[in-house]
Amino acid sequence: MSTTIDPTLHEVSPAPERGERLKDVIGLVARLFLGAVLIYAGAVKVGKPLTSERAVQAFEIFPMELAGYIGLALPFVEILLGALLILGLFTRPVAIISTLLMIAFIIGIAQAWARGLTIDCGCFGGGGQVAPGETKYGTDIARDATFALAGAWLWWRPRTLASLDRLLFR
Template sequence: MTASQQAHSVRVAIPWVTTVARLILGVTLIVAGGLKIGSPAESVVAVKAYQLLPDSVATMVGYGLPILEIVVGVLLVIGLLTRVAAVVGTLLMAAFVFGIAWAWAHGLRIDCGCFGGGGQLPGGQEPQYPLEILRDFGLMLCGAWTVRFASGRFALDSALGLAGRTYQVEEGESY
């Protein structure tokens, strides 16, 4: 394969990789927010368990986080305001990585509360901090990729002319 063919293959793959990254982050945020929104008190307990924020701020974050996750997730899945939603999603994942690392470094034994629940772990149950950090870091990379390459395929941004810069792939085809 020549360098030109390789470059063409990469240019063709980028919008598909972006679409997959956008959907992985979006669906994960929708699921996480959806599992928490029905039990806002548990979400507040989960945020407070990190011991990072004053109680009043932790309460506001606990109530607001599920809504924010769902809104950002939906925007990513439908591809509307994709770059903005991806920035917010990436920042959320960075905050989650930081929070989990904080809990681990401070010897807290908590459930991250990422998909509902949260708070102190029962006796005999061990935290899964390394896996949680790895998962959220991977999601953060999906968000960063989406910020860099924007909408991808099947995005409302493209249909509404909001996609911004496009890349020429072949005569007449852009993304």
């Protein structure tokens, strides 16, 4: 193990071990990946409120009016979560919320599939009814599971490179 001198402490402190540095890099990649996905998902929906409302309503989980409000709010929530992840600010709580959101999406898609609904998930715009052969439930679930794994990594280990958390909260 090598050592470095921390100028603020005037003491010798151990340099980060290779494994810790790798975990920091994996965290950075997970943070930027999930953050970019959330920003994109929100951005493509934010200017299409009726489409967003219909996408949530198509799942037939919530009462129509509540589903409409969820559809209106969801793009802004996604953009906010994504921006916080990109900045690396409040990484653990944002990762927890993002992971739970992805799990909710997986459950929503799985229940639509199990009930025989023929809808597009609306995850990246669009949404609503589609022809029976046009559903992509398995792919959608696998994709969202990948996003949930990125969030779970950050939930477990929120310390990453180039984050505001490191700068502000050490």
